[in-house]
Amino acid sequence: MTDxxxxxxxxxSKFYGSRVGCDNVSFDLWPGEVLAVVxxxxxxxxxxxxxxxxxxxxxxxxxxxxxxxxQFRELYRMSEAERRFLMRTDWGFVHQNPADGLRMTVSxxxxxxxxxxxxxxxxxxxxxxxxxxxxxxxxxDEDRIDDEPRxxxxxxxxxxxxxxxxxxxxxxxxxxxxxxxxxxxxxxRLLDLLRGLVTDLGLAAIVVTHDLAVARLLxxxxxxxxxxxxxxxxxxxxxxxxxxxxxxxxxxxxxxQV
Amino acid sequence: MPTPLVVSDVAKSFTMHLRDGIKLPVIAGVSxxxxxxxxxxxxxxxxxxxxxxxxxxxxxxxxxxxxxxxTHDDGLIDLATASPRTVLAVxxxxxxxxxxxxxxVPRVSALxxxxxxxxxxxEDREIARGKARALLAQLNLPEKxxxxxxxxxxxxxxxxxxxxxxxxxxxPILLLDEPTASLDARNRDVVIELIAAKKAxxxxxxxxxxxxxxxxxxxxxxxxxxxxxxxxxxx
Amino acid sequence: MTDIATYNFAYLDEQTKRMIRRAxxxxxxxxxYQVPFASREMPMPYGWGTGGVQVxxxxxxxxxxxxxxxxxxxxxxxxxxIRAFFKKVANVAVTTDTASATIIQTRHxxxxxxxxxxxxxxxxxxxPEPLRFLEPRETETRKMxxxxxxxxxxxxxxxxxxxxxxxxTTYAYPVKVEGRYVMDPSPTPKFDNPKMHRSPALQLFGxxxxxxxxxxxxxxxxxxxxxxxxxxxxQTFDQPCALCAAENVYLDEVILDDHGGHxxxxxxxxxxxxxxxxxxxxxxxxxxEGAGGGLDQSTPHSTxxxxxxxxxxxxxxGKEKQ
Numbered sequence: 116m117t118d119x120x121x122x123x124x125x126x127x128s129k130f131y132g133s134r135v136g137c138d139n140v141s142f143d144l145w146p147g148e149v150l151a152v153v154x155x156x157x158x159x160x161x162x163x164x165x166x167x168x169x170x171x172x173x174x175x176x177x178x179x180x181x182x183x184x185x186q187f188r189e190l191y192r193m194s195e196a197e198r199r200f201l202m203r204t205d206w207g208f209v210h211q212n213p214a215d216g217l218r219m220t221v222s223x224x225x226x227x228x229x230x231x232x233x234x235x236x237x238x239x240x241x242x243x244x245x246x247x248x249x250x251x252x253x254x255x256d257e258d259r260i261d262d263e264p265r266x267x268x269x270x271x272x273x274x275x276x277x278x279x280x281x282x283x284x285x286x287x288x289x290x291x292x293x294x295x296x297x298x299x300x301x302x303x304r305l306l307d308l309l310r311g312l313v314t315d316l317g318l319a320a321i322v323v324t325h326d327l328a329v330a331r332l333l334x335x336x337x338x339x340x341x342x343x344x345x346x347x348x349x350x351x352x353x354x355x356x357x358x359x360x361x362x363x364x365x366x367x368x369x370x371x372q373v
Numbered sequence: 374m375p376t377p378l379v380v381s382d383v384a385k386s387f388t389m390h391l392r393d394g395i396k397l398p399v400i401a402g403v404s405x406x407x408x409x410x411x412x413x414x415x416x417x418x419x420x421x422x423x424x425x426x427x428x429x430x431x432x433x434x435x436x437x438x439x440x441x442x443x444t445h446d447d448g449l450i451d452l453a454t455a456s457p458r459t460v461l462a463v464x465x466x467x468x469x470x471x472x473x474x475x476x477x478v479p480r481v482s483a484l485x486x487x488x489x490x491x492x493x494x495x496e497d498r499e500i501a502r503g504k505a506r507a508l509l510a511q512l513n514l515p516e517k518x519x520x521x522x523x524x525x526x527x528x529x530x531x532x533x534x535x536x537x538x539x540x541x542x543x544x545p546i547l548l549l550d551e552p553t554a555s556l557d558a559r560n561r562d563v564v565i566e567l568i569a570a571k572k573a574x575x576x577x578x579x580x581x582x583x584x585x586x587x588x589x590x591x592x593x594x595x596x597x598x599x600x601x602x603x604x605x606x607x608x
Numbered sequence: 609m610t611d612i613a614t615y616n617f618a619y620l621d622e623q624t625k626r627m628i629r630r631a632x633x634x635x636x637x638x639x640x641y642q643v644p645f646a647s648r649e650m651p652m653p654y655g656w657g658t659g660g661v662q663v664x665x666x667x668x669x670x671x672x673x674x675x676x677x678x679x680x681x682x683x684x685x686x687x688x689x690i691r692a693f694f695k696k697v698a699n700v701a702v703t704t705d706t707a708s709a710t711i712i713q714t715r716h717x718x719x720x721x722x723x724x725x726x727x728x729x730x731x732x733x734x735x736p737e738p739l740r741f742l743e744p745r746e747t748e749t750r751k752m753x754x755x756x757x758x759x760x761x762x763x764x765x766x767x768x769x770x771x772x773x774x775x776x777t778t779y780a781y782p783v784k785v786e787g788r789y790v791m792d793p794s795p796t797p798k799f800d801n802p803k804m805h806r807s808p809a810l811q812l813f814g815x816x817x818x819x820x821x822x823x824x825x826x827x828x829x830x831x832x833x834x835x836x837x838x839x840x841x842x843q844t845f846d847q848p849c850a851l852c853a854a855e856n857v858y859l860d861e862v863i864l865d866d867h868g869g870h871x872x873x874x875x876x877x878x879x880x881x882x883x884x885x886x887x888x889x890x891x892x893x894x895x896x897e898g899a900g901g902g903l904d905q906s907t908p909h910s911t912x913x914x915x916x917x918x919x920x921x922x923x924x925x926g927k928e929k930q
Contacts, residue, residue, distance in 0.1 A: 145458060148458070195751075195755065196754075196755045199751075199755055199757065203757075203759075218742070218763070221742070221763055221767055222767060222770055224766070224770055225763045225766045225767050225770065228763070228766055229759050229760065229763050230759065231759075232759040232760075232762040232763060232766065233757060233758075233759025233760075234759070237762070237834075237835050237836050238835060238836045238837050239766065239769050239835040239836075239837050239838050240837050242766065242835075243770075260770075261770050261771065303479035303480065304479070304480065306479065307478065307479050307480040307481065310478070314493075332478065335457070335461055336457050336458075349435075349457050350432060350433075350457040350460055350461070352433050353432060353433055353434065353435060353457075353460075356428070356433055356434065357387075357428075357433070357434040357435050359388070359435060360390075361390030361391070361394075364389070364390050364391055365390075365391060368391060
């Protein structure tokens with residue numbers, strides 16, 4: 116583990132006119148660390164995620180990312196070409212709705228292979244072998260490699276989306292409600308898979324979720340957001356077992372016990 | 374004898390914002406230290422704040438006041454104010470914890486649940502599994518259960534998985550929160566042996582044991598937690 | 609031809625021609641960059657070559673000699689009409705001879721006869737955007753060109769191999785121009801792709817409905833995309849042209865009757881006729897052998913005559929209206 120963070124976020128704010136998207140958010144993220152951002156709908160967690168992944172430009176504040184050469188680069192001063200390159204090589208983005216992150220009309224193999232081809236792989240056999248390997252890592256049978264994701268179940272689509280994102284060995288993955296809209300059994304399988312991949316690959320991840328159980332299982336650290344502001348942050352188990360902010364106490368006490 | 378952990382003047386209260394912000398003081402003026410090669414036991418009735426102290430030492434509960442100084446990585450760290458990242462590093466290398474209940478993860482086998490802390494410390498997975506097998510065998514967990522996820526295990530079986538998970542590593546400090554609560558006599562004796570082995574290896578243990586026999590067998594020192602009741606400070 | 613004065617020279621007004629020439633110059637300056645232009649209404653429907661006609665109208669001068677081909681043939685409706693159009697509105701000389709033409713407007717073929725310096729090949733283009741079928745958003749495809757993000761192009765070729773075991777794209781086969789932009793060479797057969805590479809002729813592309821002009825200047829690198837283990841290859845035909853016995857040319861299938869009778873003949877009619885008329889070529893002898901072999905089961909009647917070439921039903925049938 117290095118002594119320097121992978122991502123440094125300082126006083127990040129995003130306003131939509133007079134409405135607050137997210138306000139004055141600061142944190143550091145280290146390699147291999149999973150940070151959960153929790154809060155209810157409209158709390159600004161998705162706005163924050165979109166700003167961090169440069170899909171949205173913030174109104175003020177900075178975020179710098181440590182590139183593979185060890186140099187920190189200010190994300191919002193990078194050219195669009197550099198940002199898009201980062202996005203398809205060193206970063207991943209797992210959307211809540213897999214259709215937003217997949218090409219639904221090309222085969223599963225091509226969905227996984229696209230990022231490889233985008234960075235210059237030109238050997239069909241090797242691309243396909245890598246796709247097969249990744250499909251098995253996300254527990255999709257090899258014989259589905261030429262099927263379009265349209266023919267996949269929701270859980271399979273989500274797993275395919277994860278494979279598509281991880282194939283280039285990213286160091287940072289953004290996830291927006293990765294288990295939203297899935298059955299609990301499918302959710303459990305996906306969470307376990309994600310947890311394994313994150314540990315094995317040493318990924319850093321920022322996971323936006325409203326599900327505290329997902330946060331507990333996946334993350335080491337947590338930020339609780341309300342009305343665009345971070346109301347509490349810290350170790351995930353500390354925040355969940357000893358919530359201090361009124362809003363966090365409300366959230367934690369609202370969990371349904373099974 | 375080295376004292377890897379020193380607690381001084383620690384206080385903890387809960388503020389219940391959902392109940393008009395009433396403040397529930399738990400403990401105050403907690404000061405003690407634990408020594409390597411010894412098992413220190415926190416004594417006192419239920420509700421006296423024994424578990425809260427353990428949880429603060431593990432970073433699981435926030436600390437309102439005071440210091441928790443731990444020797445970590447050849448330096449001293451105050452856990453009461455340490456960053457989350459530092460607390461994680463301390464948990465990985467310095468302080469181990471056997472909780473009362475096992476928090477299960479879907480689909481992960483008992484063997485891998487036990488091996489995980491070693492793997493996290495960089496141990497080879499197969500070597501870690503080997504140690505896990507030995508511990509589970511010592512704790513008399515039937516071998517047919519090893520490959521199954523522990524979610525469906527009985528309370529006693531889960532507890533043994535939990536103990537194995539806590540004892541597998543070589544953390545210099547080990548916190549034990551009623552590890553023997555749901556064990557039969559035979560397995561209680563195994564835990565006593567395990568604790569004795571840790572002491573011999575120079576580990577500083579701090580535990581809560583409601584079982585009188587176990588406490589008698591392992592305790593080198595007993596700290597009466599009622600001394601830290603918040604009222605006493607005021608008085 | 610008598611009423612030339614009714615129209616401005618070459619039909620378009622001078623302002624429009626200047627606008628189009630500016631677009632062409634920009635296109636030449638940035639090989640394969642798709643330059644937007646204000647495409648005009650032409651006296652023909654979209655899909656019939658309005659882009660190509662506007663480009664030709666903007667570069668043609670009184671001394672030019674124009675050849676127009678449609679899928680290689682000089683004598684199909686579209687080719688004949690466009691040739692007649694320019695004869696009427698510009699009073700220029702027209703020809704079917706590839707070598708003597710200065711401007712060749714084409715739909716879906718590059719002539720077999722090698723082009724030379726000074727000639728201009730004008731392509732009629734239906735859909736200029738090679739990424740369009742994979743990415744429907746114009747804003748996104750422009751960005752992809754700007755940032756040279758062409759992974760998606762290989763996704764299409766990957767899908768071909770996954771489905772068919774080889775790259776099954778046979779026309780509109782994507783190329784990379786001068787190591788930078790990926791281009792759709794218009795729906796020419798991939799057989800013609802190698803002819804674009806370092807061609808001494810200027811190649812201009814006009815898409816009337818999509819309002820884009822792009823260009824490949826003479827002697828420009830044009831490389832067909834492929835995979836290391838599935839390299840680009842052109843189609844091959846296992847028999848020569850049934851009329852002129854030519855090999856290594858692009859052949860069209862001609863249906864002769866309703867009983868499955870068919871033969872394969874040169875798609876380039878000018879090339880085919882020249883070979884048959886040249887006294888030195890393996891003329892009728894070669895044809896008797898080659899054609900006889902190709903026609904054995906099919907034709908009870910006499911060997912096909914050149915008149916067949918003037919008979920366009922197969923051409924009309926094969927024409928995609930785009």
